[in-house]
Amino acid sequence: MKINSPLEAYKYLPATNCGKCGEQTCMAFAAHLIDRSMKLTDCTPLLEEKFKKKFKELDKLLEPEIREIEIGVGEKIAKIGGDDVLYRHKLTFFNQTKFAYDVWDTMDEEELVERVNYIQNFKKFYVGNFLTVDMIAIRSVSDDPERFASTVKKVLETTELPVILCSFNHNVLKAGLELAKDRNPLLYAANKNNWKEVAELALKYDVPVTLFAPDDLDLLKSMAKTFAEMGTEKLVLDPGTFPTGKQLKQTFTNFTKVRRAGIDGDREIAYPIMAVPFTAWMAHDDPVSASYWETVVASVLTVKYGDIMILHSTEPYAMLPELHIRDTIYTDPRKPVTVDPGMYKVGSPDKDSPVLVTTNFALTYYTVESDIASNKIDCYLWAIDTDGIGVEAAVAGGQLTAAKVKKGIDESGFDLKKDTSHNTIVLPGLAARLQGDVEDETGASVLIGPADSGRIPGWMEKNWPPQKK
Amino acid sequence: MTNKMKLKELSDILQDLNVESLEGVTIEGDIELNISGGGGLNPALAYALGNEISQISLHMANIGRMLGFPAEQLFASAFQSGEMPQTDKFTTSPKLQELLDSKFEVSKIDSWKNTIQEVTLGASSADGGSRKSTVTLGGENALPYYFDAEMPHRNYITMDVFDMPIGMAKAVKGNYEDVINDPAEWAKKVVRDFNADMVTIHLISTDPLINDTSAREAAKIVEDVLQAVDVPIVIGGSGNPEKDPEVLEKAAEVAEGERVLLASASLNLDYERVAKAAIDHGHVVLSWTQLEINAQKELNRKLMKQCNLPRESIIMDPTTAALGYGLDYAYTNMERIRLAGLMGDDELTFPMSSGTTNAWGAREAWMVASPLKQDSDWGPREYRGPIWEIVTGLALSLAGNDMFMMMHPTSVQVLKELTQTLYGSIDAEELDISNWIGMEV
Structure with missing residues (x-):
């Protein structure tokens, strides 16, 4: 956000200390706005016509540096992005990294339904709650729109979880979108070859879209700027997840650069970041090694700025540490460490x-x-x-x-x-x-x-x- | 109704739209659209024109409505489909043919002015010791692996050896059954077979509540380990605050000149004795506090000011909690310590060490299955355990931790692979990920 002291927010509030938000004073409410523990709409008087201008101005000032994007609809809707800081102790990180596990359109139906059910039912009890995973990423392996559509159909019938439609072929994406358009799916992905067609789909169906520019931050920023100019800021940025060697180091660099630029105020690149630890499977043949390395890459990119990721291994020895490292990083550091003795x-x-x-x-x-x-x-x-x-x-x-x-x-x-x-x-x-x-x-x-x-x-x-x- | 609208206002409205993409269209005098370009209109321009004309007709229709004419009905019947989405007809966004130019830029962090202290463990014969290899930690000018500044030294791993058999997770124990009664052989095994950079000998049997092994007896084990391996070593006490200073003193004496790490000095024991032992015999002290940045500052200050321990003889252990059991505190504590050091807090500019082995305390690492019936299946523990240790370690590596004390060979191998990859010293075949979606797995 553009302001960082309660005083600066206070200037825009009615200053009546009416108490309607539940706080005694407008200053106390302002403090909650700054630490993001209350929303501006909690101040009902400010919603009145006469305060409209102030509401708008303050709302703009309070906007998080990284845009918040919604994927899916209803109870399972997934929000990503929305961060204001580079280190969790400076405030807290908002909107946990969302984990999407993949299915693909060459699976047979029984196997597909079983996998989707396993993913949506996976749970682990932890400190009073169940940790669960968030999404299904549907990959087009066949590159056949009809085949993709029938897979999408089956997934949507089986789960309420949000979905990511994955193909670089816009005809395939369109076939999936036709079926999923009411579920606000995330498109994956526009790249330097297909961006015009994919942009058209994103605009026409009004859905969020991922921009994929592997290890090319200039291109990534150009695409983000172009899409914004064309009318959508529902963007997710994928700078490419390379799984090994110097390329992995570069991936880490790209993630930290993109997030730093966004938090520093470069609006053109201030979007949630997509990681694809799935690529670990391109570097390892043995499934245990691949799963291990995927978990390792996912963990690094959960700690450092991945807001959403596509994963393959559904082994408990992958999912359990992934869920826990995410919880580790996104737990609000301001919450108390202790219970009363x-x-x-x-x-x-x-x-x-x-x-x-x-x-x-x-x-x-x-x-x-x-x-x-x-x-x-x-x-x-x-x-x-x-x-x-x-x-x-x-x-x-x-x-x-x-x-x-x-x-x-x-x-x-x-x-x-x-x-x-x-x-x-x-x-x-x-x-x-x-x-x-x-x-x-x-x-x-x-x-x-x-x-x-x-x-x-x-x-x-x-x-x-x-x-x- | 007295609403009036002049064509001038109409063109003003149009001006606010994206007219820049509309060269070739002018509006003149009475309502008259001049569309030039003939048959050679490119699709983009045609689209843009269509868009603008639709916009104009929308405005016109609005005027019609102000005059009381039900324009919307006319539109509906003209297009014969009420359900066509709005965005199809009246999108206001320009359709671009080329990507807009943009250059990505980000600045380096200018508040990171301090360098983390370099500390060397182990001494070769040239420096009065007998180690074949030494380890240098620290020297950073940025968070680990960041592009702001080269990281001068990679991370190092020291593997645990105990002076008596102890309870261990099954997955760990399987690796050490043949050496569990022989610390020297155990030390050899971790260096030879598991690629440990260093060895930690934990003298836990000295605890009066365990075997109460004398400091002198324990020192013999230290000598055995120094004989058995030629890497730098860490000497750990039992954690008993009354006994540890004496145990570490004797150990420091027999390890004279080897520049070992004495683990550890803490605020709840006689840290002066530990510091003095290090100064007298040329060793390094592990300054151990429990998840509290101010306590860490206090202890470091006391070691430097009160005990005169040189800066190059201090490493910090701010405590490691396992993944799922307080790693969030351990992570943030280390990250804050490192950031404070980089930004100029001289009481915190020291390399850090993590007792990553603590990860095995998490039930997820060792239990055969979840104790809670509602949980999904936890799967085989022989794979769950090592990854628990790895993820605990990698999180702390990102927070600035330099050295890891670890237990499971697989964890050591994978964490080394990862930290050295991020450090930049691992080459791998370049992969083309541009079409990853279509991969058959």
Whole structure:
């Protein structure tokens, strides 16, 4: 955005402190506009006719540097771009990189439907939510419009996920578009040979389009400028993803250059960037090596500025790290690292339920909590104040000690002797070395739980209730 | 109604459209369109003309409507299809025949003024040691692999060796079963078979809560490892803050002149003893803090100012958390440290090291299947584990990390391949990706 202090935004607001946005003052609202945690339309008075000019001006100033593009429709709509910074700690990155996994028009129908279903149903539980993937990229291998159309048809019948129509042949793209036009698909791609025809399609059907100029940023910028001039800014830029050697280094350079230019204010190139780690399959014959390298390239380009990518491997050892590195980079760094220390009830614990110790590092806490809750175990979960450091590191660094455990217990007001029938604490397996000390400090008996909370159910079967001494 | 419209205004409206593509059309006097160019109209000009004429007729029709005539009905019946999309008839955008010229330009970052300190590990016979190879880290003037400035040194990988058998993920353990009771053989194996640039000997048995091996006993193991390999080594304690200073002192003594990395000094142990051991015997100190940039500054400052440790004897370990288990903090912490260093914070201009092995703490790396029934199948763990270590490492390499402490041979091989590719020292056959879409996989 073009402004960076609440004062600058405040000038355009009604300054009535009416509170309709939910904030006490217009200045507080202005601060939320600057950190992008609220939208300008949340200020309803500003939508009135008399403020129209100010609304428009401020809206323009608040526009993100990188344009935001929408692909698909309805609930599964995918937004890409919209970033304002080069480093996540400067604000946060917006709109996670979108992962499209490919299908192709020479697949037989059964195989096609199975693959699309696998992609759309893939999920991984993580800190209270499921991580999922976003899109289907449909590749024309046959170069036959009819064949492509029938594949597109089948995909659209099978999934609500947004689609990318991939061909350099505009007749093939047109055949796909005819069927997919109501689903706002992304076209892939216009290049230096077909751009006129593809531009016509993008304009006629009013859909977003990818511009492909492998390792030629001048051409890429020319195409973006030309398309904008012709009437569409729904553009995605693909500077080419070369999978190996010096070409991969150059790919990395191109991605960082394009994004820096965009954030620095060059509007002509300030669009979301497309990566195609798929090309790793052109460099490796063995499927495990190809999948590994594809994941590696995808991870690098997720960290450095890829906003959307086309991938091939649907092996869990590709998809799981891809989902997690994306989550890593796009997690809002402003969100708290810790949960409040103290005693939490999971399920409906009673006197016979176990008392489990963990740290107040949010990730650790939520992981343990979801493992327990999803296995329907009733227990007390004790978040010890370790300054937001996980168990293993806190034991090594002295933030999780017997004294800290004792302090945590004392401060929570929970009385192990009165409130439980067993006077027992279960320490995480990674804190096993504290067992003796904790026994000495607290006078309770101490059991050592598993090193990973995913194994708590099995551990409970063997170790709970504790044997009477 | 008193709406009036003069032809002058009409041409004013037309002027606001993209008339530049309309040479050959003039509007004169009464409504009279002069279209020159005859039969030689090229398709683009014809299209543009069609566009403009349609625009004019639209304006005319609007005037008609102002006068009360239902012009839209006339249009609908004239074209006989109400469902033809608007964009087909009245697009306002020019259709271009040639790409507009544009040159891509981007500036280098001028606030990166500081150079990261160069630190050398290992000493050859010329420098009083017995290493055949040495490793130099640091020297950067930009974020890693960036076009702003050449990166002077590649990334290096040191592989873990332990002084006693420890619990390891199955995929890791399979590689070390034959050497698990012999640190010297273990060290040889990682250098010879797995291409390790360096070896880290972790003296974990010295922990009073484990075997309480004496510092003197532990120092013998260090000597064995120095004998067994000729690459630079890192010496790690057990993490016990009371015992580590003594263990590292003895180790530093027997490794005199070899310029090892002592791991580590931290704020919760007697870092002065560790620093002094390094100064007295010519070693480097790993300055270890936990995901906190200000603590890192504080410890570095104390090592420099209070302990007089030379700048070229400090490497930082700002802590590595595994992918999915806090890597976001570890990544951003390192990125902030490196950016601060490049922009002139002298307390942070040191090379960085990552305990990438921590990735194996993630259940996704080692568990045979997801503990949660709702998850999709996690697939074979023998492939999941190494990639977890690789992705953890590569993210940190992009944040500015120089050296990686690692465990699995496949992870080492792939991360080396990637970091050296981005560094620019790997050649590969050039690929033409211009028609990747049609590839059969």
